[in-house]
Amino acid sequence: MTPRRVALDGPADVAGWRSAARRLLAARVPPEAVIWSAGDGGDDLFAQTEPLPPVAPENGAVHVPRAFLDLAETALLHSDPGRFDLGYRLLTRVVARRHLIEDEADPDVARLRGLAKAVRRDKHKMTAFVRFREVATDNGPWFVAWFEPEHHIVEATAPFFVRRFAAMRWTILTPERSAHWDSQELSFSASASRSEAPAEDALEDVWRTYYASIFNPARLKVAAMRSEMPKKYWRNLPEASLIRPLIASAARVTAEMVDAPPPEPKKGQRLMAHNAPTVDRDTDALGRLRDAVDGCRACPLWEPATQAVFGEGPADAAVVVVGEQPGDKEDVAGRPFVGPAGALFDRAAVEAGLERRKVYVTNAVKHFKFEPRGKFRLHKTPAPGEIAACGRWLDQEISTIRPKLVVAMGATAARAVLGKAVKVGEARGHILRRADGAEVLVTVHPSYLLRLPDEARKRQEYARFVDDLRSALPYLDAA
Amino acid sequence: MDIAAKLAILADAAKYDASCSSSGTEKRHSAGVKGGPARGIGSTEGAGICHSYAPDGRCISLLKILLTNACAFDCLYCVNRSSSNVARARFSVEEAVKLTLDFYRRNYIEGLFLSSGIIRSPDYTMEQVVRVAKALRVDHGFRGYIHLKTIPDASPELIAEAGLYADRLSINVELPSETSLKRLAPEKDLRAVRRSMGGLRSRIEEAKADKRAPRFAPAGQSTQMIIGADGSDDRAILGTSANLYGSYRLKRVYYSAFSPIPDASASLPLAAPPLMREHRLYQADWLMRFYGFSVGEITEAGGMLDLAVDPKLAWALRRRDRFPLDVQRASREELLRVPGLGKTVVDRILSARRFRALRVEDLRRMRAPVEKALPFIALADHRPSISLLDGPGLRERLAPRPRQMALAL
Numbered sequence: 001m002t003p004r005r006v007a008l009d010g011p012a013d014v015a016g017w018r019s020a021a022r023r024l025l026a027a028r029v030p031p032e033a034v035i036w037s038a039g040d041g042g043d044d045l046f047a048q049t050e051p052l053p054p055v056a057p058e059n060g061a062v063h064v065p066r067a068f069l070d071l072a073e074t075a076l077l078h079s080d081p082g083r084f085d086l087g088y089r090l091l092t093r094v095v096a097r098r099h100l101i102e103d104e105a106d107p108d109v110a111r112l113r114g115l116a117k118a119v120r121r122d123k124h125k126m127t128a129f130v131r132f133r134e135v136a137t138d139n140g141p142w143f144v145a146w147f148e149p150e151h152h153i154v155e156a157t158a159p160f161f162v163r164r165f166a167a168m169r170w171t172i173l174t175p176e177r178s179a180h181w182d183s184q185e186l187s188f189s190a191s192a193s194r195s196e197a198p199a200e201d202a203l204e205d206v207w208r209t210y211y212a213s214i215f216n217p218a219r220l221k222v223a224a225m226r227s228e229m230p231k232k233y234w235r236n237l238p239e240a241s242l243i244r245p246l247i248a249s250a251a252r253v254t255a256e257m258v259d260a261p262p263p264e265p266k267k268g269q270r271l272m273a274h275n276a277p278t279v280d281r282d283t284d285a286l287g288r289l290r291d292a293v294d295g296c297r298a299c300p301l302w303e304p305a306t307q308a309v310f311g312e313g314p315a316d317a318a319v320v321v322v323g324e325q326p327g328d329k330e331d332v333a334g335r336p337f338v339g340p341a342g343a344l345f346d347r348a349a350v351e352a353g354l355e356r357r358k359v360y361v362t363n364a365v366k367h368f369k370f371e372p373r374g375k376f377r378l379h380k381t382p383a384p385g386e387i388a389a390c391g392r393w394l395d396q397e398i399s400t401i402r403p404k405l406v407v408a409m410g411a412t413a414a415r416a417v418l419g420k421a422v423k424v425g426e427a428r429g430h431i432l433r434r435a436d437g438a439e440v441l442v443t444v445h446p447s448y449l450l451r452l453p454d455e456a457r458k459r460q461e462y463a464r465f466v467d468d469l470r471s472a473l474p475y476l477d478a479a
Numbered sequence: 480m481d482i483a484a485k486l487a488i489l490a491d492a493a494k495y496d497a498s499c500s501s502s503g504t505e506k507r508h509s510a511g512v513k514g515g516p517a518r519g520i521g522s523t524e525g526a527g528i529c530h531s532y533a534p535d536g537r538c539i540s541l542l543k544i545l546l547t548n549a550c551a552f553d554c555l556y557c558v559n560r561s562s563s564n565v566a567r568a569r570f571s572v573e574e575a576v577k578l579t580l581d582f583y584r585r586n587y588i589e590g591l592f593l594s595s596g597i598i599r600s601p602d603y604t605m606e607q608v609v610r611v612a613k614a615l616r617v618d619h620g621f622r623g624y625i626h627l628k629t630i631p632d633a634s635p636e637l638i639a640e641a642g643l644y645a646d647r648l649s650i651n652v653e654l655p656s657e658t659s660l661k662r663l664a665p666e667k668d669l670r671a672v673r674r675s676m677g678g679l680r681s682r683i684e685e686a687k688a689d690k691r692a693p694r695f696a697p698a699g700q701s702t703q704m705i706i707g708a709d710g711s712d713d714r715a716i717l718g719t720s721a722n723l724y725g726s727y728r729l730k731r732v733y734y735s736a737f738s739p740i741p742d743a744s745a746s747l748p749l750a751a752p753p754l755m756r757e758h759r760l761y762q763a764d765w766l767m768r769f770y771g772f773s774v775g776e777i778t779e780a781g782g783m784l785d786l787a788v789d790p791k792l793a794w795a796l797r798r799r800d801r802f803p804l805d806v807q808r809a810s811r812e813e814l815l816r817v818p819g820l821g822k823t824v825v826d827r828i829l830s831a832r833r834f835r836a837l838r839v840e841d842l843r844r845m846r847a848p849v850e851k852a853l854p855f856i857a858l859a860d861h862r863p864s865i866s867l868l869d870g871p872g873l874r875e876r877l878a879p880r881p882r883q884m885a886l887a888l
Contacts, residue, residue, distance in 0.1 A: 103834040104827035105841035128528045132585045143584065160524070163508035166517030168584060183517065206578075207587055209483045213490035214533060214543060218738035219752050221536025229532040239531055247534045254739060254751075262745035265562035294670070303657070304722050306677045307670065331726070332677035372725030374768070 004029065006052065008038040008084070011176075012152035014076045018069075020052055021088050025062055027053035031092055036084035068094045068101045075116035077152045086111060122151045127160050129233050130172055133201035143170040146197035146236060154179055155188060162186055173197050204238040211239040217250035218257070285400045286315050289393065293366050299389040301367035301382070306331045311362025311397050318475050320360045320403040321345070322394065324412040324445055328377050331368035337361045341447040345409075348446070348462065352469035358476055362397055364408075364416035365390045379447075387416050398438065405475040406438050407468075410445025418442075428468065439475075443468035480568060482578060488568040492548035492559050493594055495740070496651070497703055497733040501540045501589035501624040502527030504646040504698035509622050519620020521583060521590070523646070527624070528589050541626060542582050543592040546570055546607055550596030554653070554664035555747055556708045558740040559596050565742055575611045576619065583623055590624030590646075591615065597630060605633035605641065612644035624698075631668065631675040638675075642682055642695035647730070650675055651703040655719040659709035663747075676700065676727040683728070699730040706760060707753045708737040712782030717763055717774045724768065734760045759784040766790055769822060770815045787878045792818040795855060796874050802855040803863045806842075807832055818877070819851035851877060 006024070008016045017036070024034060072087050080086075090108045094100050103109055132143035143165070149157075154172070158179040161170065165181070172179045173192035180187045225243075234240035290310040296302060309326035312335060329339035337345060342361075349356050364387055370377035382390075394416050398406060408414040414422040417440055418432060427442040434440055444465055452458040501523070508522035529538035547569035548559040558565060570578075579591045593611055597604050608627055615621035627645040629638065641648060650672055654660045657669045679700045686695035702723060704716060720732045738752035763784060766772040770791070777790050785793040795802065795818045804813055806828060814825045827845040831837060836859035843849050854863050854873060867873055 099834070102830045104845050105831040105835060105837060107844060110844040124526075124528070128530050130586050134585070145586070160522075163510045163524075164522040165520065165584070165586075166508070166510040167520050201585065203581055203585060206483050206486060207582065207585070209487050210490050210542065210582075211531065211533065211539070213487045214494045214537075214539060216494050216533075216535045216537075216738060219535045219736065219754055221754070222534050224536030225532040225534050228529065228538070237531065243534055250534070257739040257741050257743065258749045260742070263564055263742045266564050304726075306673045306726060332681055334674065334677075370725070372721040375724060375728050377725045 003033050003035045005035045005037055008036065010152075011038045011079075012077055012155055013038060014073055017076060017084050017087065018072075021091055022062070023052045024088065025091060025095065029053065031085065031089040034085070034088060036088070038084065062095055064091065065094060065098055065101055071101070071112055071116050074119050074156075075112045077119045077156060078115040079151045080115060083115060086115075119151050119153060122149055123153045123157045123160075125233065126153060126157045129229075129237060130161070131236065131238060132170060133198040134203070135198050139169075141169070143168055144198055145170070145172045146192075146194050147172055147174050148232075148236065149174055149176075150232075152176065158186055158188075201238075208239055208242055212242055212246060215246055217246070217253040220247065220250050222247060284315065286311075286397070289396055289400065293393050296366070296390075296393070298392075299386045301365070301369050301386055304370070304372075305367040307334050308366040309334060309336050309363065309368070310366065311360055312336055313360030313362075314358060315360075315401060317358060317360035317401055318404045318478070319354075319358070319407060319472050320362065320398060320401055320405070321407045322409065322413040322417055323361070323363045324410050324447075325363050325365035325382055326368045327379060327447075328368065328370070330363075331370075336363055340450060341445065344446040344449060348466045348469055352466045353473060354469055355476065360397075360401055360403065362394065364394055364413045366393055382412055384415070384421075387412055391416055391419070398434075399436065403438060403475075404478065405441060405472055406434065407441045407443065407472055409443055410448065413445070414442045441468065441472060482574060485568040485570055485574070486544070486578065488566050489544045489546075489548060489570060492545045492565070492596075493543045493592070495558065495735060495738075496543065496592070496594060496628075497537070497735040498626070498649065498701055498731070499529075499538050499540045499543060499592065500527055500626075500647070500698075500701070500731065502698070503730060504624060507622040509620065519622055520580070521621050521623035523589075523622065523624055530587055530589065540589045541592040541624065542579055542588045542590070544570065544575065544578075544594075546575060546593060546595040546611065547598060548596050549598050552597055552664065552666040554667065555744040556653070556663055556705055556737060556740075558742070560744075562744075563742045572607065572610045572614060576614045579615060580619060580621070583621075588623075590621075590626070592626040594628035595630075601630045601632045602634050602637060605630045605637045609637055609640050609644065612641065616644045626698075629675060629679065629700075631671040635678075638678065639682070639693065639695070642679075642686070643693055645696050647698040647701060648679055648696045649701045649703070650679075652719070652723065653703070653705055654709050655704055655711040655716045656709075659711060663709060673726075676702070676723070676729075680727045700727065701729055701731040701733065703733040703735055706734050706736045706757050708747055713756070713760060713763070713784045714774065714778040714782040716760060717767065717777060720764055721767060721774050732764060734764070755786050756784070759786060759790060763790045771812055772816075788874065789818075791816070792851070792877060796877075799868055799873075802868060803857045804855060805857045806837055807859070817852050817855050819848040 006020050068091065076083050076087050086108060090112055093108065100106060101109060126147060126149055130145045130147050132145045135142045135144055154174055154177040161172065162181055167183060169183050170181050173196055176191050178189045178192045180189065293308040293310050296308060309330050323337065326336060327339040327341065330336055346356060365382045369380045369382050369386065371380055406417050408417040411422065411424050414424060414427060417434065419435065422442060424442055424444060432440040432442065449458060449462055449465060452461060502525065504523050506524055509517050509519045511517050527540055529540050531539040533539060548565065549567045549569065550559045550561055553560045553562050575593065582588045593608055595604050595608050612625050612627055615625065625645045626647040626649065627641050629641060629648045629650045631650055652669065652672055653664060653667065660667055660669050682695045683699055686692045704719065706716065723729050723732060734757050736752035736754050736757040739749050743749055763777045766777060767774065776794060780797060784790055795816065804817060811825060811829060814820055814828060824845060824847045828837065831841065831845065835841065838858055838860045839849060853861060854868055857863060
């Protein structure tokens with residue numbers, strides 16, 4: 001059988017390929033019986049040009065996977081003369097086996113992906129390495145560039161420049177196609193030659209100054225530069241003329257820096273007015289305590305944390321609520337009870353009739369203890385030594401405020417408040433007493449409620465928690 | 480002083496900041512809607528663009544400058560420290576804006592990276608920096624990328640304004656420990672740096688969660704650590720990175736090998752910058768963020784990373800009992816731990832193995848670095864040699880031959 005020759009309208013005519021391929025496919029023309037010609041090599045002069053099979057509506061509805069079409073759209077812009085052939089061959093196979101396109105090890109699939117990757121890279125390099133030169137015209141400035149792409153990408157990449165430089169008027173000349181934007185319309189014309197592009201732009205000297213100054217001669221990595229900016233692009237990059245001289249002088253410039261005798265320090269005139277401290281220094285007892293906590297180094301928890309999180313509330317509160325330690329949110333905000341557990345506490349307090357603004361809230365441990373895990377931090381329970389080290393801050397808070405009742409939420413708070421290990425389940429519901437005489441109510445920590453997986457149990461435990469908080473009411477009212 | 484002379488000073492002063500990324504921000508463009516007139520100038524399309532590369536191998540994506548290199552601080556490692564004798568210059572707001580736009584129109588850059596020496600006060604300095612960004616966005620409708628250095632302890636109003644105009648904000652921690660910072664940069668306050676990073680995180684998350692909240696740095700925040708200026712080992716450095724990623728959701732931690740600077744302080748190592756160490760730290764950082772490795776696993780053999788082999792290979796050589804791995808059945812997490820297999824190749828393997836029993840040739844076709852992976856994996860037509868896997872020669876066989884990084888042209 002004499003192969004059928006399909007002539008496309010130029011090397012970037014993917015739409016033409018698509019419509020012809022559909023018709024050939026509907027007529028069940030096998031790939032080996034087609035020769036694609038796009039005027040860029042790969043032609044077989046002996047093949048016959050036959051009209052394409054007519055569109056056959058009943059056969060026309062072949063379903064082609066989107067993933068294949070997207071891939072072909074890019075890959076067929078490659079300069080490889082066999083690309084349309086490969087595209088049609090793979091099309092016939094994909095239609096027979098829909099998921100073939102996901103088989104990355106299939107030679108045709110791998111090949112087409114390889115072509116697409118090269119085209120994407122070329123398009124990307126065009127967006128990077130086009131260099132406009134400004135030309136004065138009667139209608140104002142026009143920006144003109146000369147660029148030499150490796151594949152047939154000018155039409156496909158021009159919209160990028162429209163999106164970016166819509167307000168400018170510009171032209172990109174290439175050996176194959178040229179793109180023009182007059183600030184209204186995008187148009188294309190035939191090939192151009194380098195001599196049609198402007199020879200210079202006054203700003204290129206400034207650009208070269210930048211290129212030379214941003215380069216660090218002490219860290220030469222020429223191979224890394226060349227793999228990202230291959231030599232073939234250099235002749236159209238104004239800064240490339242500096243590459244060789246910069247490399248050649250790098251060793252000498254670095255040696256001069258290294259060998260220079262230690263300088264006499266400049267007599268520094270102070271350029272910064274020392275402002276009044278941005279944070280107002282607190283002068284009351286609690287305020288002084290707050291300032292002191294931030295500098296606490298009594299255990300190692302301070303270093304990985306952002307800041308110490310001190311208590312918050314009235315200095316004469318009748319009820320002090322103590323949690324375990326600041327969490328992720330509290331650590332960043334520098335305020336207690338602002339994370340999910342704090343929100344749950346607020347809700348329960350409202351339900352219990354506890355006026356939140358009358359309550360002083362704080363934590364047994366003032367720095368967040370955690371383990372970094374990717375973009376998050378996993379809460380870690382403070383060790384007895386850390387609770388003890390922080391105990392003096394809590395004790396001072398309590399002795400300064402002198403509340404009637406201290407509510408300890410969870411085992412850590414109970415240990416800190418009472419100075420010994422306490423089982424929350426057993427201590428709960430009784431009024432205990434601290435060594436300094438303050439009464440103590442132990443309950444669960446709200447984060448315990450957040451962790452309960454069973455919804456019914458969660459509701460039940462939440463109700464008990466609200467009940468516990470309710471028993472603090474008389475202390476507030478008495479005050 | 481003309482613009483080029485100022486630029487030479489203020490770009491030279493900015494080059495020790497490694498970050499030049501222009502990726503990960505919201506998508507914007509300046510084309511008119513439905514054939515209407517253009518809106519300003521510029522675009523961002525998700526992936527960043529490196530418009531050039533310098534012979535130091537670094538990407539040039541942004542116009543990276545200091546507004547002024549005069550600085551009240553005397554950080555020993557810094558070329559701009561107050562006691563240094565380098566020439567000083569200062570751009571006016573208008574000059575910085577014009578230069579950015581002139582470069583942008585010629586497609587030299589994706590946008591602006593603006594930092595500054597600390598002058599007068601944190602607020603004054605921050606205000607100058609913000610004014611440039613504001614002029615670009617408001618007066619010129621600039622839709623390109625903007626990265627602003629944030630001055631710790633600047634007022635919340637200025638930070639809010641910076642986040643409104645910038646794509647990315649960053650504060651450098653500079654050194655991995657408070658002790659080192661105290662010694663080398665006595666005016667810097669690590670606690671203030673951390674509080675500021677925490678504040679940025681809160682605002683970034685707020686803006687993301689609530690569409691009505693004011694825009695705030697959609698490309699997130701990043702930071703930088705200098706490598707080799709102090710005695711911190713790699714374990715301490717990576718531990719600090721893990722802490723910062725977890726605490727402040729940083730997009731990136733940049734590692735910058737300390738390199739000789741003009742007019743350098745005598746109390747710092749004036750030697751070739753530890754480029755290979757910096758490279759290994761980037762690899763280890765990658766393993767932590769995308770490959771499920773912990774700092775402990777990466778540094779279990781000691782405080783310093785192996786310079787001769789990459790950290791994943793080093794880990795696999797220590798954990799040979801975990802191999803060989805059956806590629807046909809292994810989980811994604813396990814495959815990601817095979818030397819040579821990166822995320823892209825692992826995804827290809829997972830997709831392709833549903834269709835066939837994978838062979839060496841298949842892996843080659845999927846562009847896996849087969850020679851490196853083969854000793855650790857089993858395939859339909861390949862069983863690794865146990866004597867090789869357990870033998871002493873494996874490391875030598877896989878370690879890349881020492882090669883000068885600075886190969887000439």
